[in-house]
Amino acid sequence: MSETDSPILDIQHVSKQFGGLAANSDVSFSMTEGMILGLIGPNGAGKTTLFNCITGYYPPTKGDVIFKGKRLNGMTPDQVCKLGMVRTWQKVRPLAKLSVIDNVVVGALVRTGSVPEAREIAREQLHVVKLAHKADFLAGGLPIGERKKLEVARVLATKPDLLLLDEVMGGLNPAESEDIIQLILEIKQRGLTQMVIEHDMKAIMRISDRIVVLNSGEKLAEGAPLEIVSNPEVVTAYLGEAHT
């Protein structure tokens, strides 16, 4: 493999066991630089668990995660973030008693020791997610749509190479979702790589270069968006869920 097509992220046989429950079993796939990978699957399929394993929130029971050629085994989330991979939280985690801009400043500080410089970065990122007008509000008081935007601004401020977005459109109205879709496409324009968990199939079809489908912890399918929607197994998995 040549230097250029070596993957930015390589997930090799990752399994995560919670007692008797296999939340991830033997999941493998890789991502090339600049792509958007859509990660889909029914509720409880193990999508968030995979994010947790990849970012060092907890170690996978088995398997390896290789990011930019480095094996991440045993690394903690802060080390992974410094390396350039950062995630948002499905259940948003605003730093409630800090202002919106201070939330983003915290993210920016991973790349600089200077608070004024971090504020500059934070201001830019708030503009990017269109939250600049709320800069001095307390993060804890934001409505859900803006909390999701804040999650994105905060991770962008860490200057990542790979962004893991966990249902940033969840619970948003159509207009807000469209904002986020545009935002994700804009981030892609800047050359960042993104893995996006989302339940909205239309949205995921529009933004993804490739899609990985998880079901009961296993990788059910992987391919281009059009291949995935015409894959009978995927259709069954989703229909099956809809019927229960």
Added chain:
Amino acid sequence: MPPRTRTRTRARGLSAFSIVAFIAAVVLLALFPKFVENPYAVHLMVTFFLAVIMGEAWNLIGGYGGQYSVGHAAYFGIGAYTVLVLLQTNGVAPWWGLLPALALALGVAAIVGSITFRLRGPYFVLASIAVAEIFRLVALNWKSATNGAEGILLSGVPPIVIGGTEIVNFSSKVPFYYMGLALAVLTVLVTVWFQGSKLGYYLQAIREDQDAANSLGIPLTFYKNIALMISAFFTAWAGALYGLYVGFIDPQTAVGLDISVQIVLTAIIGGIGTVFGPVVGAAILVALSEALRSNAITDLLVAGGLVSETSSIGIFLKDHLSHAHMLIYGFLVAIVILFMPDGVLGAVNNAARRRRARAAAGGAR
């Protein structure tokens, strides 16, 4: 365009009003002993300064960092015992004794932090109590160094002599007053710096959500340790000052659990995670405990003509109020915590924030 009023012009610094008020207060306090010679008043002020120093120091890790240490008596005791043992049994001048005392506090904080910061919430609190208890037991049982339960009685603090001339002698309380004031001002300034620094941002992020903070690149234990070390440093310094000032320490008064609790209360009552919260808390608690301890309240009621000194109520109050002071003290503290969960200064700030928000919302229309 968003309305201008919403854009913060100062970045987490102090307001111009706070700065002017602070400087004015420091100047007045510096002049205080020149005009007030009453040793009781000076004593109260030294007590106040000590409470400020400890409250501000605890606030760094407890208030900003949300790590509720109820074991700061350990660092207080390290400061007091190291300096007093070195002075009383080895004749080491306190200014020299302070150096190993502070170094020891830093080292102990680093070790304690590395072990206990893996724990979260109530487990961390319990561990901090346990650590302080261990130190109290050491003070109690290591008789050859600490003189055990009998404690250490200083025979005096040697004067500072430079080139044969006596610069300061400690026969009055006034030198302690100025040392207390200087150290209190220093801890406030350190807190101002801390609040605007990367360290301060990181500790607040940790307080709000450890997992989120960790995912944003913050190594949790490392930053908690740094904040704890600074906190322990000033707490030990306060302990040293206390020991020299009072001239007597024993395991209970220098490493007891009530010291830890007192420190936490100072910050909580005033308002945690704010620069001046511990100052407000210290003023309230010192005033309250003195008013209850003495017969000040009964005297006030008598002077106001509400109660006759010779009536049965007057006699009852005189006899019992000062004994019940811990009870009333605890009761009042509980009331403040119940009705002002962000402390007195926090309540004031919240009201100001609501007013600003209303003004901003009104201006937007």
